[in-house]
Amino acid sequence: MAERAVLGVHRGRQGGAGPGAHPSIGGRRRSLADRIGERGLYLLSLAAASLSVVIAGGLVAKVLAEAWPALSAFGLDFLTTSAWDPVHGRFGAAAFLFGTAVSSFGALLIATPLSILIALFLSELSPRRSRGPIAALIELLAGIPSVILGLWGILVLGPVMRDTIEPALHDTLGSIPVLGNLFGPDYSIVGMLPAIVILTIMTVPIVSSLMREIFATVPAATKEGALALGATRWEMIRTVVLPHARPGMVGAVILGLGRAVGEAIAVTQVIGGTEGIRANLFLPSDTLASRIAGQYQGATSDLQIASIAYLGAILLALALLSNGVARLWVRDAAGAAA
């Protein structure tokens, strides 16, 4: 733009002879190919960018439209009903909301400290040479398809859960008042606890790599300032790295939460798929996403399809909320550091 303005002034000084008066600038016409190419690339890329926006908008609209029959039939009662009864046409999301909350928070409860440690390890504490390979391995963990984690969860993790881990947890923690109810005596291959473990495995690589990026935004000068005062590595982390990274870390955890909330396949493979609201983590349960996945083999009525879409709409709202909020948070943190 600036160049063009300068040229315009220049041309003006020529005495207002109009385009063409300055042979080397105004006189040269662009070739036809250039004009088509210029326009074409712009329009093509604009179309592609618009398509991405249309997909995003259309997705929200379509899911709401699909859910409309159930929305109008059940209204907000859907959120507080825990039935899923295709025979009598009674549907509700309460049990799945509960299952989603427990499985996601449970997973993040384990994944958050683990991810912080891993991210600190990779950005501050490990020998520099080992950082690249270890980071790559952890990112490969993120690349394992969820259906394979689910397969592993049901055929390998499940039996170990039932035979070893769950009895051990029950024996050690089962007698604690109130909290002990989480670790009741009914051991099972499928259930909430395996789902939490699988979701932990899925979220750790994502959350830790986000946190690593955030830790990397802490200025070296600030870290050196702490070290030069005689801080140990950990004290440097505690006094300057963590406070600096806190908002971004919150964002990373919320993003991880969004991921855990939305995972359908691996969870549906290991959680067992029942509608009850129970404290015992060993018992089968179900989440919003997992219930949707579990219904793929066909619904018996249009209302059931709409109810599935209603579950989807709730899930979408949760995902958009967590993602939208977290992205702003992460970006602010990164932006403030830049």
Add this chain to the structure above:
Amino acid sequence: MRLRQMAVDPLGARVPNLRRRRIVNAAWIGSAWAGASIAVGLLLVVVAGVVARGIGSINPTFLTTPTDPFGSGGGISNAIVGTAILVALASAMAVPVGILTALYTSEFASRRLASGLRYVLDVLNGVPTIITGIFVFGLLVVGRSQSGWAGAAGLAIVMVPLIARSGQEVLALVPSGLREASLALGASRWRTVLRVVIPTSIGGLVTGALLAVARAAGETAPLLFTCSIFPNLVQTDPSRVLPNIPITIFQFSESPDPVKHAQAWAAALVLIAFVLAVSMVARLLSARTRRRLQELR
């Protein structure tokens, strides 16, 4: 000197709490090592588990015969062919859209618009893929039937934000001096894009596309409502339902039959080998491209 003989750190002795601080420091470094070991250990346990259980069933017959409809025997050639077609179709849709979207944000869009687009793509990337499945189901399956096209569309929607976002980041690394040099020579913007911007960043663009392919190959949820009820034979027509590896693993994993489990492991091994190989190639390529772009800056 006296202090030295006592084998004490003479400077450390002036920091009264040094011993405790060193212990705390060592404890945290130790836990960080433990955390990283757990994560790497999990990767190894899962991958080793898949390899150990799958390798026994992998043989030429398994890879070249379709699934036996009556349980025992048979292979997954139908699923391999179907996944290849699905991923190829999805890439054909998503790669141009993704890269053009990235080009639009880096070359044409205003700063605000670009940031808005990035945000939309990030949010789209965060949409649970099962929802993508419902969307495509409502769009292309309701009133018709499941099909390869619908499945590919679902996978493409998963791929677009991945390709576009990584593309945007790579294009942002192209030094603006390079663009200006080309424009200053009198090249038009589109020629600059084709001759300078894309060739400089091609490695990064390919990396993004490869990672998206790796992701799409293993995606199950978008196919569940769009491309999941298929016959046990090799199918190449995308207007029919294409058998595919992820759904095969998913269905076999829920079966009580140990023969199906063995086949699920073998299929998982094929899938994981493909996914890990593609992501590793992508990673190597990305490291090289970044180095090159960094040098250009």
Add this chain to the structure above:
Amino acid sequence: MTIDRKELDAAGRVRHETPPGPRTEVPAVDRVGVEHGASGSRVHLEDVKAYYGTKRVLHGITLSLEPGVVTGIIGPSGCGKSTMVRCINRMHEEVPGGRCEGRILLDEIDLNGPEVDVVGVRRAVGMVFQKPNPFPTMSILGNVLAGLRFVGVPRERRIERAEAALTDAGLWDEVKDRLSDPGVSLSGGQQQRLCIARALAVEPDVLLMDEPCSALDPAATMRIEELITQLKRRVTIALVTHNMQQAARIADVTAFMLAGELIEVGSTDRMFTDPQDERTEQYVTGRFG
């Protein structure tokens, strides 16, 4: 290359010898406000070589930093002056691949000795950086307290120590009413004095200043220079600077470095009026390169 003490005495800059004996026996706190002679430790570098990876950046430096003296270190950029001072509190270890050979003695203590913890080294040898780097998440007071927390000063004594440090850094009157404001809300010069206060609070024996004024305006620079002159009785000061006028103004001894070597060292007056080495002369007269 060590400093010719006679030459220094002639220049009238050196005050007194440090009291003999290991410093370790004198509790750090008691030295505050000692009026007799100069406090601080003697730093002696002997054939110090430093590397970043396989690249050698210091080719055997031998130099002493004397108590009560501001040693200015001058030289063109990239000559290794920052690396040299970083070696003295082992901050060079924070650069990937950074290591150093040779002996660096703080009084009699070998800073790279096997039993020496780097934390103790940095507590004894403070550092002020080129760009003011107050901790952005902390208040003005919090910045000064941070180091005291590290070195284990009892909670009830920290505030008075912080006040003393801020006073010594000439900042107390300017900030006493806004101690809980963020450290980064101060002006650049104030931020740098805050960083000096932060370093002084832990009562180091040596203070390394790596171009502390290069990011500051002339007025702020003058304040820091005055401060350095006041502090030198208390703590041994090494001042890296690319600004020869600054070295001429406040350094008692000046060392000239070039391409990783120490070319010449001597009293500042002599270095600027009668340099022995041709390269020093070229540099101080601005005819270099």
